[in-house]
Amino acid sequence: MSEHIVYPRVYVVIFLALLAGTGVTAWVAFFNFPGPLNVVVALTIAVIKATLVILYFMHVRYSPRLIALIIAAALFWMAILFAFTISDYSTRAWLPIS
Amino acid sequence: MPEDLATTHEHATAHSALQHHFENMEQQRAAATLGMWVFLVTEIMFFGGMFLAYALYRYKYPVAFALASNHLDIKLGAINTAVLIVSSFTMAMAVFSTQIGKRRNSIIFLLMTMALGLTFLGIKAIEYYDKYRDSLIPGTLIPGRPFNPDVHELHLLPGMPIGNVELFYWIYFAMTGMHALHMIIGVGIMTVITILAVRGRFSPEYHAPVEISGLYWHFVDIVWIFLFPLLYLLGRHLEGHL
Numbered sequence: 001m002s003e004h005i006v007y008p009r010v011y012v013v014i015f016l017a018l019l020a021g022t023g024v025t026a027w028v029a030f031f032n033f034p035g036p037l038n039v040v041v042a043l044t045i046a047v048i049k050a051t052l053v054i055l056y057f058m059h060v061r062y063s064p065r066l067i068a069l070i071i072a073a074a075l076f077w078m079a080i081l082f083a084f085t086i087s088d089y090s091t092r093a094w095l096p097i098s
Numbered sequence: 099m100p101e102d103l104a105t106t107h108e109h110a111t112a113h114s115a116l117q118h119h120f121e122n123m124e125q126q127r128a129a130a131t132l133g134m135w136v137f138l139v140t141e142i143m144f145f146g147g148m149f150l151a152y153a154l155y156r157y158k159y160p161v162a163f164a165l166a167s168n169h170l171d172i173k174l175g176a177i178n179t180a181v182l183i184v185s186s187f188t189m190a191m192a193v194f195s196t197q198i199g200k201r202r203n204s205i206i207f208l209l210m211t212m213a214l215g216l217t218f219l220g221i222k223a224i225e226y227y228d229k230y231r232d233s234l235i236p237g238t239l240i241p242g243r244p245f246n247p248d249v250h251e252l253h254l255l256p257g258m259p260i261g262n263v264e265l266f267y268w269i270y271f272a273m274t275g276m277h278a279l280h281m282i283i284g285v286g287i288m289t290v291i292t293i294l295a296v297r298g299r300f301s302p303e304y305h306a307p308v309e310i311s312g313l314y315w316h317f318v319d320i321v322w323i324f325l326f327p328l329l330y331l332l333g334r335h336l337e338g339h340l
Binding site (some may be wrong): 003005006010011012015018019021025026028029030031032033038039042045046049053054056057058059064065066067070071073074075077078080081082084085086089090 | 110124127128131132135136138139143146150153154157158162163170177179180183184186187189191194197199258262309313315316319320323325326327329332334335336337339
């Protein structure tokens, strides 16, 4: 069987990192950072946590690169969705209303 | 091990779970994993749309959203996040136990995962009940109890339309409700997997169903990992200054 078996030690480390990330994100939420930094920090921590789950709990680190490509395709699709829709809404004030 | 039988006429000694259109168990497992990932991509599209709605309306009404978000129970939200993270750990351990043939351990970890999933749903139910009690369920979904922020001292700022705050709760209930539905389905799937595990269906040679059910469970966890900061934490840095 060519399937890679991940040892529990790895799972424990990732699990503790996820709990730590949750604590940090809740703690940091109460600090008032300048501008949009609060959202940036919150989303950065969330993306790191999700990446750890995907790579280790979901075994993508040990899977064929085809799986990684499919995930990349999903993220690319979301990027298009957000980029085009937000750029539409955020620039509506630029057009004069007759 | 009969996995390497590439010819199509040797199925008398092939694994009992090997389907006729696959050459060996490894190929079948890889195909199952690929199929589940493609399904998860459709789920990303599904939740992605709702995250977009959240992003747009938060961009449009930032103060109203912060005000509304601060009335969510951050303690319950954080506990639920921890509950799901632990459940992802026990799910990964369940897959590992099946991979090394430890059937008893795998059943214990599967049951722990399900218990944690039900804990999450129980805490969610408490939160939903609190929203009902405080008349924060949007629109007229509850007959005789329309959306009324003043019941829980969610005082609108001067000039702030009630609809902006109500919109946050529409999005909150839509997203957490859809997530909870996925959680319920996940517990249902795990029930089936646990029953099959008890019956001795899985082994180091055949455990793809456990693995791909785990992929679904981890995905539901990832959605919550994003929901928690975006719904519960967005206005905490402004608490007291709104």
